[in-house]
Amino acid sequence: MIPASFDYHRPTSIEETLSLLSKFGDDAKILSGGHSLVPAMKLRLAQPGVIIDIGKVPGMSEIRQDGDAIVIGALVTHYQVESSDLVKRLCPLLAQTAEQIGDVQVRNRGTIGGSLAHSDPAADYPAAMLALGAEITAVGPKGKRTIKADDFFVDMLTTALEPNEILTEIRVPATGSNKVAYLKVPQSASGFAIVGVAVNLTTNGNSDCKSARIGITGLSARAFRANGVESGLAGKALDAPTIKSASSKAADGQDPLSDIHASGDYRAHLARVYTQRAIEQALS
C-alpha cells in the first residue's frame, strides 16, 4: 500500500469531526472501516489530502433497541450486525444481509455507516435499507436530520448526505412477523452483488400480502425499490402465478449495468429470477 501522502486527524467527538470537515472541505475524506476508501487510495484512484478517522468518536459503535426499532451506530461492523442477537430477533433481514457481505476480514472491519455513505451500486446493505424502510441520521453544521432510505441513494456513489454532514446512525423498524429474505448473486472476484434482492412482506396469515417492500441492488447505478413488484404483490394472494408475474417486473424502468462479469440483459434476468426466489424464501 503506497498511497499519496495525506494528513491524518482522529477526532474524538462529532463536533470536532464536523469542524474538521468544514475546515478541509472537499480535500477531506472520512475514514470508518476503510474497506472502500483504502483500496481506492492504494491504487491512487482516491488521493484525499486529509483523512478524518472517526473510529474513536464515541457513541457510534453500538446496536440498541429503541421502542419498536433498532438503532445501529455508523461504526458498527458487518460482523456485529450479523452476530447481534438483537438484530437477529427483531430484524433478521439485516443479519441475513450482513452475513453475505464480502468475506470474514471485510465483515470484521467494514462498517454499516461507511457502506451506506459510500453507496457502491453493488453493495448489499442498500437493498436491505430500502426494503426495511430504514431512516438514516445525519449530523451537520445545522444540526441533526433524518433521511428516509428511499431518499438516501441518489446515484452511483452519491447519497443525499451533504459534504459537510456525517452519517451517525441508522434506525431500522423491527419487522415482527413479516416475511423477509435477502438473496444475492455474488460477483466471483469481488463478492459484491451482481444482483441482490431484499424482501420484506407484511402478510395476513401466510397467503395474503398486505404490503411489500422490495429493495434491489447491483442491477443499476443505485439500489432502488422495485415498485412494480411491490404493487404486483400488495393486496394479492401470494400464489405462484402472482409471485412470478410480480417478479417479472423487477428490472422495469432500470438501466442495467453491464461489465465483464454480467451483461445488462443477464443482470435484469437475474433480478427477476432472484426476486421470485427471495419472495419464495421469505414465505418458506
Next chain:
Amino acid sequence: MASRYVGQKIKRTEDPRLIKGIGHYVDDIKLPDTLHCVILHSIYAHARINSIDTEAAAALPGVVAIYTGADIKDKIGNVPVASALETLKVPPHPVLAVDKVRYVGEPVAAVVANDKYIARDALDLIVVDYDPLDAVVDPEKTAAGEGPLIHEQFSDNIAVTWKLEGGSSIDDAFKNADRIVKQRLVNQRLAPIAMEPRGVLARYLPGENELTLWSSTQIPHLMRTQVALMIGLPENRLRVITPEVGGGFGSKLNVYGEEALCSFISMQLHRPVKWIETRRENIQNTIHGRGQIGNMEVAVKNDGTLLGLKYKVIADLGAYHQLLTPAIPTLTGLMLSGAYKIPAILMELTGVFTNKVATDAYRGAGRPEATFIVERIVDVVAQELNLDPVDVRRRNFPKPNEFPFATATGLFYDSGNYDAALDKALEMVDYKELRTQQKKARDEGKLIGIGVSSYVEICALGPSAAMPAGGWESATVRVEPTGKVTVLTGTSPHGQGQETSFAQIVADSLGVDLNDVLVIHGDTSIVQYGIGTFGSRATAVGGTAVVMAMDKVVTKAKKIAAHLLQAGDAEISFDNGKFCCVTRAPEKAAAEGVGGAVVQSPAAALPEPNPGKTVSIQEVALAAHLANNLPPDTEPGLSATHFFEPKNFTFPFGTHICVVEVDKETGEIEILRYVAVDDCGKVINPLLVHGQVHGGIVQGLGQALYEEVVYDETGQLITGTLMDYAVPKAHQMPRMELDRTETPTDVNPLGIKGVGEAGTIGATPCIVNAVVDALSQFGVRDIEMPLKPEKLWRLMNQN
C-alpha cells in the same frame, strides 16, 4: 530402512514460523540505508516513446536517482529466453523500454528514493510523451497477418512456427477413420497470482566486490548465472538468497528485469536497493499462463478407438519472450497423447507476438493445456458416437503390460495402471448408480452433469538432454560432529514442504530424529549449484540426489563403524541409527590384526569377536571429525555430495470425476461431488500430497469456472485487480474426496513420480466435461472457459 517417518502424515516443520508470521520473505528483510525502487509502467499497449521528462521527479526531495531505458540499455543485458527452437524470433527484451512500449505495464523508468512513498510520488511527476499505435490483441487475427508490427525488425508478428509429427502416418489414420471429430478448444490466459508477489533486495559491497541478491524465486542458481551475465559481474561475486517464497506456480521460474535492475542500481549507488511488486503489477507484469487457441481433430473408429490426432494451435506469446515462453506450447505438443494409445499425432504451432505481457510456465506449464484439449475431445467423441465417455477412455488406455509405453510424440511413459485409477474413482462415485440418478434427475427437469478426466502428466523434469538448462539436481548430506544432519539441496522449495519430506527421508535412513535434520536451500553461497523447483521435480529428482548423497555417507560411516567395532565392512549392519557387528569372520580379523595400520589403534590391540556390539551414527560422526581413530585412507569428516541425473521423466496419472448441477434458470453451477484418484508413485508424506492435490484442484477449478485475464481491443488490461480477476476463494471450493493408487516408477530409487501439478491438470477438463454433460440436452458440445453462468444461460436460451 526403518520407516518411522517416510509414508507417515508428518506435519510440515515449515508451518509454525509461517503461521506465526515470523518467517522472512524478501520484504521482511530490512537493511540499513536501503533505497526503494518503484517502476513506471507503460499506460499504452503499443506506442512510440518520443521523450521522457524526469526533471520534476528528480527534483522531489528524497529522490536519489531515476533511470530510463536510454540510461541503462548499454549497461544491463536483455531479459533472457532459454529455447532450443531454431526458427524462433527473439526480439531484444530490454529491462526498461527503449523507444517503444509493447504492452500495458511494460517498465519504462525506475525511480529510486529514500522511501517507497517518495519514490511512488515521483512516478506521478515523470512525463512520458507517447505516440500511441494500434494494438495487436487478438491472436487469431495476428496469426492471419493482421495488425501493425510489434517488432519492426521482423517481417511479421509470427514469433515461431513449429511442427511435431510422430507415430504412423497421420494421413492414413484420417483416411481409415470411420469418423473425424473436430472441435475448437481454447485455454484462456490466466494470471498465476502467487500470494506473495515478486520482490528483490540487492546489496552491493564495493570493498569486497560482492553483490547479494535476495529474490522471491524458484531458481536461485539459474538466476545467479543469468543476472551475473546481464550485469557483467563475475558469477562467483554474486550471491542469490531465496528466503521464504510465498508461492510461485511457475511465475517465479523466471528471470525478470527487476533483479538485474536493482543489482545494477546498487552497484551504481553503493546502497541496498529494494523493489517489492504490488498486486496490480503482479497481475500486469508477471508472466501469464495458458493462452492457446486450438483446433482439435481426431480420427476415430465407431467403437471409439482413436486412430490419429491433429492439433493446430495459435499460442498467444505476448510482446517479448520470458525464460520459457516458447517452450510451453511445445510441451503441450509432447503431451498430446494424453493417457491414450494414439498411433499418429500431428501438431502445428503458430506462436504470435501480441501487445500483452509474456505467457510462460503456470502450474502445469503446457500439460494442463494438453490434458484439457485431449480430455475434452474424448468427451466430444463419446458424445458424437453416443458412447459412455468412460468406455472411450478405457478402450484407448495402454494396459499395464504395455509400459514403458512409447507415444507418437516421442515420450516413454515409465509406468502406469490407468484402469486401476479409473476403476477406483468410478467405485468411489458408484458410477453406474450415478448415471441412473442423473437420468432420473433429468426426467425431473434437473440439469445434472458428470465429468470424467483421466490425465497423464510429465514430471520430475528431467533428463538434461531434454531440458534447456540442465535437468539434474544436487544434494549434500553432512553429519555434523554432534550427529545433527545438515542437508543442502539444490531445489528451492517455496511452499511444497521439502524441508519436511527430505528430513523424513534422511531421518529414516540415518536413524536420527526428524528434528535433528536441517534442510537448507536457496542460498547460492551455501548450497552447491542446483536447478531449482518446478515441473514437479524437487522430490523425484532432488530427493533422489539426497538419497544418493546419503548412501555415500552411510558407506563411509559403515567403514568407520567397522573400524571402531574392529569388524570387516561386510559384517556391519546399519539399522535405526546403529551400526552393529553382526558376525565376525575370524580369518579376516586375524589378517587385519597383523596389518601395520591397525597396530596404531588401541582397540586393535585386542582383536576379539564383537558380535552384537553397536556404535551409533552420532558416535561415528564424532569419530569422523576427531579423526584420531579412522581406518586407513579415510578422509576426516562425514559428508557427501551427489549430482543426480535422471534417465527419464516420470509420468503420474489419475482420474478425476465430478458431478455438477446447473441451475436451469440462471446457469449457475454447483459442484455436488468432486473425487480425485491420483497416482504419483510412492508417497513420502500423504499430508503434503493431499495439500498439493487440494491446491492443484483449486487452481484447475479456477481456470474452469472463474479465471480469465481480459485485455480490451486497445490492449488495456481489464482484470488488473483481484476485484475483477477471480481467484477462487475457500467458500467457492467443493469438498474434495481424495484417494490414490500407487504405481512405482523405476526412474528413481524412491519410486516417486511427483504431484505438484496433478490436481491442476486433472481438474479443469473434469469440471468442463461435467458442465457440458449437464447441458448436452441443449446440443452443447463445448463452452469456452471460464464457464460463467451467463454463457450457460445464453446457451440454454439460444433457440
